[in-house]
Amino acid sequence: MQTDQIVSSQSGSIQDGVVASYDFKIMDVIKEAWQCTSGLKGPVLGAGALVLVVLIALSFAIIFFLDLFPFIDENLIALVTLVINCIISILSYPFLAGIMMMGIHRAIDAPVSYQMVFSYIGFTLPIVIASICMSIMIALGFILLIIPGIYLSIAYMFTFPLIVEKNMDFWQAMETSRKGVHQHWFKVFFTGALMVIIYLISTIPLGLGLIWTIPMFVALQGVLYRRIFGIASV
Secondary structure, three states: OHHHHHHHHOOOOEEOOEEOOOOOOHHHHHHHHHHHOOOOHHHHHHHHHHHHHHHHHHHHHHHHHHHOOOOOOHHHHHHHHHHHHHHHHHHOHHHHHHHHHHHHHHHOOOOOOHHHHHOOHHHHHHHHHHHHHHHHHHHHHHHOOOHHHHHHHHHOOOHHHHHHHOOOOHHHHHHHHHHHHHOOHHHHHHHHHHHHHHHHHHOOOOOOOHHHHHHHHHHHHHHHHHHHHOOOOO
C-alpha cells in the first residue's frame, strides 16, 4: 500500500491532451530505475534476443530468396536488399514499443513477461507512421543548425508508449511527448546522458554489466514516462 502511494505521488497526468505540471530529481529517477531492474532482466533480455533472432532470420531468408535469381543485376539486388532491410527495421518498432511497455509495467510494479514484446503488433500502423514522421522531423531539425534535431530526438522519445498506453494517434502522441518533455527538457536530457555514461561504463568488464544496464535503461524510460504522463492502465 505504501509503495502504491509513493508511485501515485510520483506520477504525472494528462487532461484533455495537456500534460500537467511535474518535476523530478535526476538521481531519484536513476535510483528508482536501478531498483526496477530487479525482475526486469530476464524478460527484457529474453525479448531482445528473441526479436534479434527473428529479424536476423528474416534478413537471411530474404537474401537467400534473392540468391535464387542469379540473373538479376547485382546492383538491383543490393538496392532491393537495402530497401527490404529498411522496411524490416521500421517494422521492428512495434517490438520496441513492447519493450518500452515492459519498463512502464515495471515502473508501477505490474507483471512483466518477455511475451509483451509481441503484444502491441496491433499498433503497427500508427507506430510506423509515427516513426517515419519523427525521422523526417528530426532530420529536418539536424539540417536546421543541428540543435532542433537534438531537441526533437529527446522530445519525441515517448511517442510509442503514448500511442500504445494512451491509445493516441501518431501526431497526437508526438505532440504530447514533445510538450511533456519540453517542460523539463534539460532534466530529461541529462538523465538520459547519465544513463548512457553508466551504460558505457558497464561495457568495460567484457560487457557483463550490460546484463543490468540494458534493463535499467528500459526501466528508466518507464519511470520517466510515469512521472511525466502518468499511467492510466496497463
